[in-house]
Amino acid sequence: MTSEPPEGLAGEGVRTLEVRWIFPGRLETAVTGWFGRFPTGLESREDSYLLDPRLPGLSVKVRGGRALEVKMYHGSPGILEVEGRARGRLESWQKLSFPVSPPYQHSGSPAGWRPVHKSRRISHFSLAGGQIVACASGLDQEPQCDVELTEVSSIGQDWWTLGFEASGPADLLRSTLEATARLVFDRSLPGGAEPGLDESKSYQQWLSQRPGPKTEAC
Incomplete structure (x- = not known):
């Protein structure tokens, strides 16, 4: 496998601009309350990420056991900065998705794959009259940004993440x-x-920076 898109698919897929922060520990109630001032949908699923072999410039996962998602990294256009509230590295991606049957069931994780359980709170934002507003759901081809606050569990450890994903022109x-970031961070995260x-x-x-589960020597 290589980091080049499959032949005939180079111009397809969805282009996104993203920023994500990942924190150790359980998600605190105060943070969910901070996020809950916007209309929020709930979702729970398990994704499996391909970590071995490493594919520079690619992120490959099986999303909820239903789709193979391949994301190609197109570099960083710079830093997102909301003064006094947040700084994050912007990342440009191209996303392709293909329906698949579950690759495994009740047999543990295949070698090279890492399961990650996610409980997500998702809010949608779009441009309306030149301003960003929260909305029930995004519209295809319109400027929009999904924001997610997610509880993450992997190899027995709890984490949480706050992520922004913009799509459209x-x-x-x-x-x-x-x-969208200025609107979300118009209030500081709880606890400073x-x-x-x-x-x-x-x-x-x-x-890729987290060690896998320890295994017993045969």
């Missing part, structure tokens, strides 16, 4: 994400937490 991705560059990383980067 390429020339509006950054302005849409930045406007300020998401910074140390916590800013994709799931793929984070998982």
Whole structure:
């Protein structure tokens, strides 16, 4: 496998601009209350990420046992900064998704894959009259940004993550994400937490830095 898209698919898929912060420990009630001031949908699922072999520039996962999702990294256009509230590394991605049958059931994780259980709270934002507003759901081809607050469990450890994903016209991705971030961070995170560059990383980067479960020697 290589980091190049499959032949004939290079111009397809969804282009997104994203930023994510990942924190250790359980998600506190105060943080869910902070996020809950926006309309929020709930979702729970398990994703499995391919970690071995490493594929530079690619993130590969089986999403909820129903779809193979391949994301191609297209670099960082810079830093998102909400003064006094948050700093994060922006990442440009191209996402392709293919329906699949579950690759395994009740047999543990295949070698090279890491299961991650996610309980997600998701809010949708879109441009309306030149301003970002929360909405019930996104509209195809319109400038929009999904924001998720997610409880994560992997290899017996609890984490939580706050992520922004902008989609729509390429020339509006950054302005849409930045406007959404300013709206979400118009109130500081509880406890004085300020998401910074140390916590800013994709799931793929984070998982590649986490050791796998220990195994008994035969």
